[in-house]
Amino acid sequence: MDLGLTGRTAVVCASTQGLGRACAVELARAGCTVVVNGRTESSTAQAAEEIAASTGAAVVAVAADLNTRAGQDALLAAAGPADILVNNNAGPPFRDFREVDEEALLAGVKANMATPIRLVQRVVDGMVERRFGRIVNITSGSVKMPLAGLDLSSGARAGLTGFLAGVARSVAHANVTINFLLPGSFDTRRLRAGQSAAAEAQGLSMDEAADRARAGIPAGRFGDPAEFGAACAFLCSDRAGFITGQSLLIDGGAYPGVL
Known part of the structure; x- marks a missing residue:
């Protein structure tokens, strides 16, 4: 299927490995110029080189801590006008909720809620003006099925989902969509x-x-990360313009509910 993404620019946060990298690979295969991001120069450059070699796409490497304003500035400056934003960030480690002190609480909320929101704020108006934009937020299956020890991650990501739910409806008229991918065990x-x-x-x-x-x-x-990346690429495609504000759970059936 032609996803209609040739020539688009995609920014994929935390994309040197894991599910973020899988999304970057599939968007590159779909014809996007992809901006990949990691914490260190070496790992980010290596990921960019490998993705470019395997897909033939133009790939830009930006090593930056996106929880800082300077890191966000560097990422968005390298991208230029972004057509696609994939928000991704490592979740807090497993920890009994009694052990989550104020510092850890604020850090978890910043990384998994505040930083993605700030990036959306900075790209969404340009997407509205150009009448195309795709924002995909990688959260977690624990948003729907909380797991003991992941309380901070679940809470912050659920907060992100709730915050952006109304935003998604406010920009849908301009062919800008905001969706959520909820991975299970990959x-x-x-x-x-x-x-x-x-x-x-x-x-x-x-x-x-x-x-x-x-x-x-x-x-x-x-799950195979490539499966996750393919789902992300579809949500970013011009075929998915009527899907917005949705949370797609990809977990092999582990969640037992119907909603």
Whole structure:
């Protein structure tokens, strides 16, 4: 399917690895110029080179901490007029809610709610003027099905969803959409790190911990990041202009509800 994205500029936050990188790859394959972002110069440059080599797309590397104004400035200056923004940020680590002190609370809300909102504020008016814009926010399946130990992540991401829900309706008339992707268990470095911690805590091998996790997924497997990237690319396409304000859960059926 031609997604109608040739020549568009896509900014993908936290895209040197994992689900962010998968989104950057699929947008590059769809014909976008992609701005990739990471915390370090070396990892960001390497990711940009690898994505460009595998897709033939123009890829720009911006190493920056997006939780700072200077980092946001650098990212958006490198992009120029952005047609697509994919908000992504690492979530707070597993932690009992009793251990979340004020510093950790504010940092989690800043990274997973305030920073994405600020980036939307800075790009959305240009999208409205050009009559095209796609904003995709990567949140978490825990927004719909909270998990103990991820309370800060769930709360901040749910806050982002609620904040942008009304914004999405206010710009839909200009062919600007705002949607949310809620990943379940995908085969990423973050997932493996979590399984390693669980295995150690429960006295299990890594294989045993992985088997237990897979047993709770009706699909019987972890997600492939490429599947997630493809869903992101579709939501960014010109075919998806009538989809806005929606939260797409991609979890292999793990969430048992119907809404």
